[in-house]
Amino acid sequence: MDLFAVVFYLFAILIIGSATLMVFSKNIVHSAFALMFTLGGLAVFYALLYAGFVAVTQLLVYVGGILVLILFGVMLTTQGYFEKVKTRTVNLVPATIFTAIVGVLLISVFVSTDWTLAPLRDGESTMTALGELLMTDFMLPFQVAGVLLLLAMIGAVLMASRTRTPKSPGSSYGSPVSSPDSPDSSSQSPDSSSAGEESHKT
Amino acid sequence: MVLPEWLAEPGLNHFLVVSAVLFSLGLLAVISRRNIILVLMGIELILNAANLNFVAFSRYGSLSLDGHMIALFVIIIAAAEAAVALAIALNIYNRFGSVDVELISELKE
Known part of the structure; x- marks a missing residue:
């Protein structure tokens, strides 16, 4: 059992284990960090497959960029002071059965197919x-x-910068950016937005 | 420690099996989790499973450097997709006050 096999099995366990943790964890922040370990392990796999540039790009773009974006998304879309960071899972049993069937089918196809292999080149x-x-x-x-x-990038900046107060159930107020010609809009809008915050937190 | 040969020497099939398991886990995250950010993470897992296949075939099969190229483009498009999807998630949160995909059922107020 050479070093290649040892590294392969070590990181295969890391990748699959942390991906499982990501899917089944109730805390979304734990999921995000488990996803980080999965992506880092995949970078090691790319390095094992002599794809050095893809491995570095994976680390830079996925771990350095997309994961930070996802963490920002988690923090910006969580209500309150991280009390409701737990998330829901529905239909767990049928979904697990369905994906297990899909996974077994994929694995059986992959293993039973006679792939045409090229001779291995040196790295x-x-x-x-x-x-x-x-x-x-x-x-x-x-x-x-x-x-x-x-x-x-332009689309994401334009869409994400369009802020709006969260719609609270039961009350319907317009957008906090009110028209400039109404005289008391400047004194009215902070009140309504803070009232929206209050009713939103409850 | 004596291992059977198919276990002692990881080849193409081993990488493909890891990628199939990753794909299934991503699919499970997409169809069973209700937080929109977790659905996004499941999509990232699926894209990474496809990427691992491309790179593995580029090493063991006759798909020479083209597999690396496709993997790079998949990473680029995943970055663009993540940025736009998170902007959409922020807008949904601003409008509905939640990111539960079952609560998002109306198009326009």
């Missing part, structure tokens, strides 16, 4: 070849991905 650095591919064969998808990221 040379893939960085130069990837850069050349990006500038030649994948030039158009590369540019399109850049434009897509720009559009997603």
